[in-house]
Amino acid sequence: MDQKLKNITDRVMDQIRNDKIKMRPRLYFILGSILTFGGLVSSVVVSMFFVGLIRFTFRSHGPMGSYRLEQILTQFPWWALGLAVVGLICGIWLIRRYDFSFKISFRLLIIGFLLAVLVGGLIVDISGLNDLLLRRGPMRGMMRQYLQENSMDGRPGKIRN
């Protein structure tokens, strides 16, 4: 057994010395964290749009209802959905491989996170907090610019200056 272990040491050290195996750069691991974070942020964006979309489909009857739905679907941030899925899968995969920082179940973490975002998004929508932020809050300028660029709201005059 000792000889076997010595052979292992010799083989591995030989590969290291001859550059047959190299250390991955630190950037690789930083990328894993960035992808996970990007995935989580994208999940928030996607979930909030989903909440808005679902709520709109429930009240989309009446004049122009189907037109507005189509407009929302056209403007849906599919890139964010893609980034959310790819970012979360790749980031978690990279982090999970050799890091033991996260001890709780990732399945539960993701389910919990999505549920929290959906419920949070719904509460924000029902309470009208999003309207408040849009009209008076610190996000006023940013949101107005976004709406104008994307022509999402046909009522720009409703935003007070």
Add this chain to the structure above:
Amino acid sequence: MTLTDEDIVDRIRSGNRDLYAVIMERYSQKLMRYVLNLVHDDDQAAHIVQDTFIKSYINLSGFDSHKKFSSWIYRIAHNEALNIIKKGRKEVPLLVELEFASEEDLIKSFEEKETSEQVRKYLNALPLIYSEILNLFYLEEKSYQEISDILRIPVGTVAIRLSRAKKLMKNLWTKN
């Protein structure tokens, strides 16, 4: 003064590659024993230990030197062993009734009857989740926190699983 594993890792990352031999010297026997208790095959265990050292070296930049290196490298060995086990081994379910005995009795019994062959035989008969935790706690002498880091389960789960493992082991021990 003896350098800690974490200090050595820092030096390796700074360019002193030859120091990796010291890490291998410190861990080769421990990992071999740990992995052998998981896969029960000398050649496979040697292969896994070699892969563990290679992967550990490749990913050394990802190791957080504020944490314990031993838990990190055991975690890699655990992953490698599990990959092999999933490919080849079908776990035999253990059909034993639980008998409750105190921990003191169990440890005493271990001390009195202990022979490495017998212990290994009973460990092999246990489902992997229980044999591995006994292996880490008694043979590798890891703390609850370290086991929690290696298996990536909460400390509370470690305690519960270990308690069940002891009961199963006790049951096997008294039956034979």
